[in-house]
Amino acid sequence: MFKKYRFFRLPKYTAWLYPRRIWYGETHKVYLTFDDGPHPSITPWLLDFLKKNHVKATFFWLGSQVEKHPELYERALNEGHVVGNHGYNHINGRTMSFENFKKNFELSYKIINSKLFRPPYGILTRKQEKYVAKQSKIVMWSWMSYDFDLSLPIEKILELAQKQIKSKDILVFHENEKTKERLKSVLPDVIQVVRGKGYDFDVIKP
Numbered sequence: 001m002f003k004k005y006r007f008f009r010l011p012k013y014t015a016w017l018y019p020r021r022i023w024y025g026e027t028h029k030v031y032l033t034f035d036d037g038p039h040p041s042i043t044p045w046l047l048d049f050l051k052k053n054h055v056k057a058t059f060f061w062l063g064s065q066v067e068k069h070p071e072l073y074e075r076a077l078n079e080g081h082v083v084g085n086h087g088y089n090h091i092n093g094r095t096m097s098f099e100n101f102k103k104n105f106e107l108s109y110k111i112i113n114s115k116l117f118r119p120p121y122g123i124l125t126r127k128q129e130k131y132v133a134k135q136s137k138i139v140m141w142s143w144m145s146y147d148f149d150l151s152l153p154i155e156k157i158l159e160l161a162q163k164q165i166k167s168k169d170i171l172v173f174h175e176n177e178k179t180k181e182r183l184k185s186v187l188p189d190v191i192q193v194v195r196g197k198g199y200d201f202d203v204i205k206p
Contacts, residue, residue, distance in 0.1 A: 085116065
């Protein structure tokens with residue numbers, strides 16, 4: 001059974017505790033963001049879906065994955081999406097020395113030409129945060145889909161989306177092995193939820 005105590009919607013005090021980070025966007029807009037890609041199975045479908053539905057998104061991709069699939073990186077940019085950094089490898093910042101964190105960040109920075117960064121797991125030490133903030137915007141989120149949790153029914157994700165998504169929200173979804181089929185079920189309904197509330201989609205500006 002999925003964990004009922006986890007936060008789908010960000011507690012307001014979190015943004016106050018970490019003012020260097022971006023947690024919300026502009027009024028009357030909602031921001032679709034996708035972590036961990038590009039993925040050879042789900043990303044082509046996702047780009048097709050977004051194009052068909054006239055939605056632009058912000059992707060936080062791993063440098064190691066972009067190296068493997070540069071054509072998907074180029075396609076996303078050519079179709080008007082924004083691609084930010086998610087590190088070269090998906091590693092919790094607290095498990096790395098500062099020097100290793102810098103190497104992981106800088107290697108991805110060379111591959112993905114972006115001034116946006118989202119830390120894996122949303123975790124940065126204060127020293128890492130200060131370093132990144134000098135050269136990139138640190139983008140977090142206000143609503144987490146938990147699409148990667150296979151114990152969480154898709155119906156529950158949609159129920160919470162309907163109840164909780166608001167103006168200014170930055171939504172997080174994922175492109176990986178756990179989500180590659182679930183995204184196809186959940187994303188179309190989330191698009192309808194957001195548009196049904198009268199919000200427009202936008203990308204996060206570098």
